[in-house]
Amino acid sequence: MKYLTITETEALYQEYLETGKIISYSEDFETFFKIQAEQELGITAYDRTIQLRPGLKIKISGGKAKYTFAREIQHHASMPLILAFQLAGTYRVWTEGIGNDYYSEKRGENYLFFLPGTKEIEELPTGENLERIRIIVEPDIFRNFSSSQIDLMPTELKTLISNDSRQIFHRNVGSITPAMQQALQQIINCPYQGIARQIYLESKALELISLQLIQLTQSQSGIISSSSSGCxxxxxxxxxxxxxxxxxxxxxxxxxxxxxxxxxxxxxxxxxxxxxxxxxxxxxxxxxxxxxxxxxxxxxxxxxxxxxxxxxxxxxxxxxxxxxxxxxxxxxxxxxxxxxxx
Missing domain, CATH: 1.10.10.60 (Homeodomain-like)
Structure with missing residues (x-):
């Protein structure tokens, strides 16, 4: 298994930028990034970041490894809240402060986590296509709602928003529902350009936040929605x-x-x-x-x-x-x- 430390990852990033193995460019409010390192590391990867407004962005990323590949990640102390939707592939993760062992982020599942200042190890499996969409949200966005609405939110979010808590957490919310899947595909297949595109994508990001909050609230209440299971x-x-x-x-x-x-x-x-x-x-x-x-x-x-x-x-x-x-x-x-x- 190939293993890269944080220092090695940063050095390779600079080297690949200089040698053209990394392609990076921007269009309006979107940034595209692609790495081709099949010979050196046995991986290909891409990343697309969509900045919707201050405190809200979408990140679409994926890749494939020829053989098992692991890398260390150091999250910034100001890392925001992440809603993650795993569309393809399964990979293992170890997170400092979240248990003592690896856990898996699996295809067809969605997650909610807040991990500022933590170190992680991501392990990519051999030959498996990976694709995920993340909604990246600053907690301040939720603070625009009334205190009575915040009180109805799931425990982790209520604590984070009401008390400005920095307590880390990682939660498997459940299976990606058909409604979530539709919104995710609409993000990927967005047909619009310019400001219409930005407004449309922001509406889909907010829709996914809403759908995940509904699923979190239902799971805390012991409710299983018939619409989430599909036919x-x-x-x-x-x-x-x-x-x-x-x-x-x-x-x-x-x-x-x-x-x-x-x-x-x-x-x-x-x-x-x-x-x-x-x-x-x-x-x-x-x-x-x-x-x-x-x-x-x-x-x-x-x-x-x-x-x-x-x-x-x-x-x-x-x-x-x-x-x-x-x-x-x-x-x-x-x-x-x-x-x-x-």
């Missing part, structure tokens, strides 16, 4: 996640709906209905989205021509790719690549 069985949801992975691995030659259903051993109707329920979009809509995101990343890397990018993400015709890219992002691939120079 899909756990095995169905597992197979739907497998279908998502199949699409991601076959951008150039994706299977039809019937072929995809066969691969994951679901009937096509259940896959079609279940995929929309879990991810908030159709299989074709998701395929289109990941093609566009992959194409955007490849354009930023500047290793391929526009025609080469089109072919890599499954378009036989460069013009069709250009039309789809402009429809999705509101800018042509050529103009997008040129905009990165400014």
């Amino acid at each position: 899909l069985q756990p095995d169905d949801i597992e197979r739907i996640h497998q279908a998502k992975s199949v699409l991601e691995a076959n951008l150039e030659n994706p299977p039809s709906l019937i072929e995809l259903a066969r691969k994951v051993q679901l009937n096509d109707y259940k896959l079609k209905r279940g995929f929309k329920e879990v991810f908030g979009t159709t299989t074709f809509g998701y395929l289109q989205k990941i093609r566009m995101e992959r194409g955007k990343n490849l354009l930023a890397e500047r290793m391929l021509t526009v025609a080469g990018v089109a072919q890599t993400v499954g378009y036989k015709s460069p013009s069709r790719f250009c039309d789809a890219f402009k429809k999705h992002f509101g800018i042509t691939p050529r103009n997008y690549r040129m905009s990165l120079n400014f």
